Amino acid sequence: MFDIAQKTIDETRQGEAYSVELDSDHSLNKRFYIESYGCQMNFSDSEIIASILHAEGFGATRDHEQADLILLNTCSIREKAEQTVRKRLTEFRKLKKEKPGMLIGVLGCMAERLKTKLLEEEKLVDIVVGPDAYRSLPHLIDEAETGTKAVNVLLSREETYADISPVRLNSNGITAFVSIMRGCNNMCSFCVVPFTRGRERSRDDASIVQECRDLFQQGYKEVTLLGQNVDSYYWVDPQTNHAVDFAMLLEKIARIDPSLRVRFSTSHPKDITDKVLYTMKAYDNICKYIHLPLQSGSTRVLQLMNRTYTREWYKAKVNRIKEIMQDCAISSDIIAGFCTEEEKDHEDTLEMMRYAGYDYSYMFSYSERPGTLAAKRYQDDVPAETKKRRLEEIVSLQNKLSLESNQRDLGKTFEVLIEGNSKKSEAQWMGRNSQNKVVVFDKSDRLTLKPGDYAMVKINDCTQGTLLGQLIVSN
Ligand code: 5AD
């Protein structure tokens, strides 16, 4: 029923945008257009929003000029993310001049952070909805249509949208995101998320398992469990008082079917337990890949960041992961130029990157966010050019580490879940191995494969970002 198209205008992890079309259902006379910015959690929220709107009789369009309602699901994590959204809102505002009946809504973290500002002061939007208020969207649309100020930025301690079945957007029909918790209690001093997404709360395990089971029945082969800090997942059944932690949840989902892969993101180094690591090891279909953000390799800076671990603790965690699962890939988030960072702190970060041998990293230069602990307590005192240079050094080291990691895979054989054609050629498949590395290989005349199938691929070449291999066809 849903014809869905993807438009990525910024390929960084925190800056993805997409639009969606559900164009075969002409019974729906109102149309919405949605773009989403930021993390996977936002992406997942947009699928919930699409579901809420669909139930209200809204169809979607990928052409914003056709839309009665334009929505931007926004990100506040760095200033640049907000600037991109403002620019886009200004463009849509111009469009509205030609089409006055059209409504523009801002959703997500920027809505939460700026509250009524974009509506009342800047007059850029008609509707403002925070991350815990998507259920009120239909009501807010009605209000906006009558010219009333339509704002709901209330945060909730309970909302998990557990009962809403997301409409899969931009789906390849093979991999899907499943939100298992919302909010964050960590209070890392640089981060705006605890203020925009509120207190941490877990979704009930039965609804998560059911959603994953439904996906599998629809042909999906991989689910990624999402939360700001998945290792602190904890659900207590109100009737039975039975508690489910993250390791138990992982196990429940892994048991749905051995051919359903399970991934998760994000882990906090202070919270990931041996129990989780042993559960990963016990199930072949739990992918051997952990996103374990370091942020800084300097214990002094980590303390200012309120990360609650030291470099030694982090090293011990990396050792433990490799001890339990030699084949487990690790990736990281790193911030260059946090307040007071000196050259030797930066060296510590580079040293830690070498130690962990990250397969991949998401790297950022520090951007002060209003209202955060760091903005209140510390000065953003590392000059822009120093931040830039340090970030470049971090990126160039990561490029080297990624290449080395891929070179270590030469000659190995991996099980690859085929996601589709490779970007470069229709004669090649693209998929991922358990370690989340992209694998590209030639299609075979002898073996008819399709997206969603698993294939055994022997790696014979690589670039920094891709493993290249050959299909192993058994007789
Ligand atoms: N400046 C730069 N990077 C940030 N991140 C979070 N807040 C900031 C900020 N103020 C990065 C962290 C986090 C990732 C999602 O974004 O590395 O893990």
Ligand code: SF4
């Ligand atoms: Fe996601 Fe964080 Fe951006 Fe909000 S601020 S959209 S939670 S990355």
